[in-house]
Amino acid sequence: MTSIAVVGAGVAGLAAAYALRDADADVTVYERRDTVGGRAATHRRDECVFDVGANYVKEADEDGRVSELLTTELADGLVDTEEPVWTFNADGEISEGRGDDSPKWTYREGLATLGDRLADAADAEVRTGTEVETFAREDDEWWLRVRGGEATADRLVLTPPAPTTAYLLDRADWDDPLCSDLVETASDVPYRTLLSVALHYPDRTDLPYYALVNADKDHDLGWISREECKPGHVPEGESLLIVQPSPEWSRQHYDEPDDQIAIGAADRTAELLDDADRYQFDWAEVVRWRDALPDAGADADVLERAADQALYFAGDWVAGEGRIHAALRSGLETGDEIRKSL
Numbered sequence: 001m002t003s004i005a006v007v008g009a010g011v012a013g014l015a016a017a018y019a020l021r022d023a024d025a026d027v028t029v030y031e032r033r034d035t036v037g038g039r040a041a042t043h044r045r046d047e048c049v050f051d052v053g054a055n056y057v058k059e060a061d062e063d064g065r066v067s068e069l070l071t072t073e074l075a076d077g078l079v080d081t082e083e084p085v086w087t088f089n090a091d092g093e094i095s096e097g098r099g100d101d102s103p104k105w106t107y108r109e110g111l112a113t114l115g116d117r118l119a120d121a122a123d124a125e126v127r128t129g130t131e132v133e134t135f136a137r138e139d140d141e142w143w144l145r146v147r148g149g150e151a152t153a154d155r156l157v158l159t160p161p162a163p164t165t166a167y168l169l170d171r172a173d174w175d176d177p178l179c180s181d182l183v184e185t186a187s188d189v190p191y192r193t194l195l196s197v198a199l200h201y202p203d204r205t206d207l208p209y210y211a212l213v214n215a216d217k218d219h220d221l222g223w224i225s226r227e228e229c230k231p232g233h234v235p236e237g238e239s240l241l242i243v244q245p246s247p248e249w250s251r252q253h254y255d256e257p258d259d260q261i262a263i264g265a266a267d268r269t270a271e272l273l274d275d276a277d278r279y280q281f282d283w284a285e286v287v288r289w290r291d292a293l294p295d296a297g298a299d300a301d302v303l304e305r306a307a308d309q310a311l312y313f314a315g316d317w318v319a320g321e322g323r324i325h326a327a328l329r330s331g332l333e334t335g336d337e338i339r340k341s342l
């Protein structure tokens with residue numbers, strides 16, 4: 001049976017494993033963190049559940065394949081956030097959005113559930129807490145040094161964000177000119193850095209929107225959302241805001257202590273909402289995403305050449321769009337490609 005190693009249990013890696021579920025293959029997914037889902041990440045504190053990476057999944061794929069999967073096989077616990085997304089500009093003026101009422105899906109237990117659902121549906125061994133430290137091409141096999149051991153595989157799928165993929169390729173023991181082309185291609189993908197700040201308040205103000213997005217990209221804040229609009233996330237009467245400062249503000253303040261970042265984000269939020277109660281949160285959590293969102297895709301022609309060497313890629317940066325549905329689709333397509341070649 002063909003052995004397949006997938007590096008990364010974000011939605012792309014798990015979707016690749018899912019697409020291979022009926023194949024005559026032995027699939028192992030290696031994930032360096034203790035949880036699956038990658039940037040579809042959820043935290044819990046007190047009785048609150050809050051999404052600290054991606055906020056929701058949109059119904060946005062052209063042929064509906066991802067939406068179909070989400071609403072059937074992965075649907076257990078899926079919920080829609082019904083309130084709309086409004087906009088604000090550099091002057092802090094808030095306006096109604098474009099009336100887009102398509103679903104904004106998350107799970108009652110948070111978006112990380114998407115990773116759990118994919119892992120459950122895939123017929124693969126998922127090894128969390130198992131970083132792939134390096135790999136080598138030996139004869140016709142891939143050899144991997146993983147945390148606490150080693151492994152071999154006939155096929156290798158890389159799904160970490162492009163900078164990490166470039167780093168892994170750069171230190172791989174693989175004597176082929178294609179390797180340096182792949183390093184260059186992955187290194188060329190530009191990324192935005194983002195901070196995600198969760199601010200909890202013991203009280204709540206009724207507002208007509210779920211979130212505000214900065215439309216002119218000229219404000220210190222890029223995004224504010226109200227987790228209480230997501231069914232099951234925040235106890236009645238409390239409020240939990242997710243504040244994502246702009247990429248520039250995030251970069252400038254990235255290395256500051258958490259409490260300083262939280263105060264900075266809360267101050268700007270209170271000003272924007274014109275709500276003095278929002279200065280005083282009762283607890284906060286700060287999550288740092290150095291490689292948050294790719295701003296472009298990688299050169300597909302170079303990536304495709306690697307298939308001759310039993311090496312494949314998947315992820316939002318392969319799709320060229322920093323979105324869950326794009327990453328999921330990329331994983332499905334990579335899994336399909338491998339399955340057809342078996």
Ligand SMILES: Cc1cc2nc3c(=O)[nH]c(=O)nc-3n(C[C@H](O)[C@H](O)[C@H](O)COP(=O)(O)OP(=O)(O)OC[C@H]3O[C@@H](n4cnc5c(N)ncnc54)[C@H](O)[C@@H]3O)c2cc1C
Binds near residue numbers: 160
């Ligand atoms: C703050 C923020 C807000 C966002 N908002 C939205 C949104 O509202 N809607 C939306 O659709 N998208 C949003 N996104 C984007 C979305 O989260 C990503 O596009 C998507 O999750 C990418 O999935 P992926 O599988 O390609 O990569 P990842 O989720 O990054 O998965 C890669 C996995 O590889 C693992 N890994 C890395 N190196 C190794 C190694 N050496 N060994 C083993 N494992 C390794 C990582 O730990 C990770 O789990 C947001 C992202 C961020 C950061």
